Amino acid sequence: MRDSVRHEDFDTMTSTLLTHALVLTSESSRPRIDDGAVLVRGGVVEAVGTTAELRGMSAERTVDIDGHILLPGFVNTHTHLAGTITRGLVEDVTTGAYLERIWPIEAMGISNGWFAAGERLGIVEHLMAGITTANDMFFDPASALNNAVDLGFRLLAGTVHLDFPGPDNLSPSQRMDEAASLLARFGDHPLVRVTAAPHGGYTVGPEQLESVWNHAHDNGLLFHIHAAESSEEDAAIRDAYGRRPVEHLGAVGVLDARTILAHAVRLDDSDIELLAQTGTAVAHCPISNLKTASGVCRVGDMLDKSVRVGLGTDGGTASNDYDMFAVMRTAAILAKNATRSPERFTAEEMLRMATLGGAEALGVGHLIGSIEEGKQADLVVVDTSASHNVPMFDPFTTLVYQAGRTDVTLTMVQGEILMERRRLTRVDLDSVVNDAISAGREITVELSNGAEARVSPSQ
Numbered sequence: 259m260r261d262s263v264r265h266e267d268f269d270t271m272t273s274t275l276l277t278h279a280l281v282l283t284s285e286s287s288r289p290r291i292d293d294g295a296v297l298v299r300g301g302v303v304e305a306v307g308t309t310a311e312l313r314g315m316s317a318e319r320t321v322d323i324d325g326h327i328l329l330p331g332f333v334n335t336h337t338h339l340a341g342t343i344t345r346g347l348v349e350d351v352t353t354g355a356y357l358e359r360i361w362p363i364e365a366m367g368i369s370n371g372w373f374a375a376g377e378r379l380g381i382v383e384h385l386m387a388g389i390t391t392a393n394d395m396f397f398d399p400a401s402a403l404n405n406a407v408d409l410g411f412r413l414l415a416g417t418v419h420l421d422f423p424g425p426d427n428l429s430p431s432q433r434m435d436e437a438a439s440l441l442a443r444f445g446d447h448p449l450v451r452v453t454a455a456p457h458g459g460y461t462v463g464p465e466q467l468e469s470v471w472n473h474a475h476d477n478g479l480l481f482h483i484h485a486a487e488s489s490e491e492d493a494a495i496r497d498a499y500g501r502r503p504v505e506h507l508g509a510v511g512v513l514d515a516r517t518i519l520a521h522a523v524r525l526d527d528s529d530i531e532l533l534a535q536t537g538t539a540v541a542h543c544p545i546s547n548l549k550t551a552s553g554v555c556r557v558g559d560m561l562d563k564s565v566r567v568g569l570g571t572d573g574g575t576a577s578n579d580y581d582m583f584a585v586m587r588t589a590a591i592l593a594k595n596a597t598r599s600p601e602r603f604t605a606e607e608m609l610r611m612a613t614l615g616g617a618e619a620l621g622v623g624h625l626i627g628s629i630e631e632g633k634q635a636d637l638v639v640v641d642t643s644a645s646h647n648v649p650m651f652d653p654f655t656t657l658v659y660q661a662g663r664t665d666v667t668l669t670m671v672q673g674e675i676l677m678e679r680r681r682l683t684r685v686d687l688d689s690v691v692n693d694a695i696s697a698g699r700e701i702t703v704e705l706s707n708g709a710e711a712r713v714s715p716s717q
């Protein structure tokens with residue numbers, strides 16, 4: 259990868275001691291530690307406690323957090339990183355009109371490097387915003403996984419299955435080959451994870467859904483699929499199968515604890531019951547849902563039934579940016595309004611949903627999502643000194659309702675500091691931005707030359 263430093267030989271015994279922090283752990287037995295400290299060694303949290311409790315422990319580097327907030331990195335449970343490069347291109351139209359405009363661009367984007375530029379731009383935007391993990395869905399997932407490894411970002415991504423050729427022009431059987439090759443290349447990787455990512459119940463028929471499901475089941479993969487999002491999807495599945503979208507996926511037999519549904523907006527009570535019974539998780543993307551006028555996800559009803567729910571931004575083309583502060587705030591306000599109850603949800607509950615809740619929804623809650631001994635050291639520092647963050651009576655409230663992504667001053671993934679004082683450590687931000695600007699200019703030229711639609715949707 260150009261303009262970046264390779265860290266093939268990451269020193270797994272590197273250690274860092276973070277001291278004098280207001281630690282919000284997302285762990286229920288000790289959610290808040292005043293004047294807290296965290297010792298990180300070999301990419302893992304070795305000790306958590308007060309600064310006094312950890313006195314005497316030594317590390318190669320000590321960082322004084324000076325009373326600011328230290329929390330687990332945010333977990334983005336649904337996105338399309340490559341689509342970062344086409345954000346803002348098509349706005350204020352129906353899904354059908356949107357697809358008509360975006361298809362020709364997606365067809366060209368893989369071969370000429372635009373999407374790789376979008377992946378890198380999306381990843382650095384995540385890191386600058388304190389997001390340390392994302393669950394991606396886009397064509398050529400090997401490219402996204404390679405870029406994630408290169409930039410030190412924790413990414414889950416897998417083959418996007420469709421019944422028809424997509425922008426990458428692959429047949430269903432070629433997609434299964436791609437899925438096998440991803441496993442061979444990244445199956446044992448310590449940072450990134452391979453998933454199965456069939457696009458949706460209206461773009462993938464029952465037969466293929468079943469074979470992808472078997473592949474996911476045989477290899478222990480997350481099964482990531484769009485479901486119950488748009489009225490077009492709802493109508494297509496009702497027409498074809500006489501069922502609601504979630505009911506259909508249940509009937510095909512692809513709902514269980516390894517499944518995460520992106521959006522899950524159009525649900526009735528029996529759908530929520532089905533999610534609860536099967537242990538299916540949901541990626542709640544409130545800003546995307548509001549912007550595309552899809553509706554409101556019934557998060558409260560799901561949590562009442564113990565359905566695992568994480569938060570997501572969705573891709574750049576649907577909701578433009580990757581800002582989990584904005585997503586948390588929107589999710590909280592939306593839930594309060596939808597339930598006519600200001601008690602639902604507390605800021606502490608929202609922060610948990612944006613961190614450990616997301617990790618649990620992705621099936622990696624045992625590895626990431628909270629600051630606990632033995633877990634991966636994916637950590638973020640939020641500076642609380644800006645005018646909009648003071649006075650601070652409750653740090654959870656400050657984070658959810660006042661703080662913003664530019665307040666993030668440190669992002670660590672697997673023990674490695676990837677951003678410190680708003681500067682990336684592995685890659686030159688300007689080079690990533692300039693590559694994206696160049697790709698944007700090329701897209702503009704192609705559009706003015708009258709690019710023709712010839713493929714099918716990806717989002």
Ligand SMILES: [Zn+2]
Pocket residue numbers: 336337338484520572573717
């Ligand atoms: Zn999506």
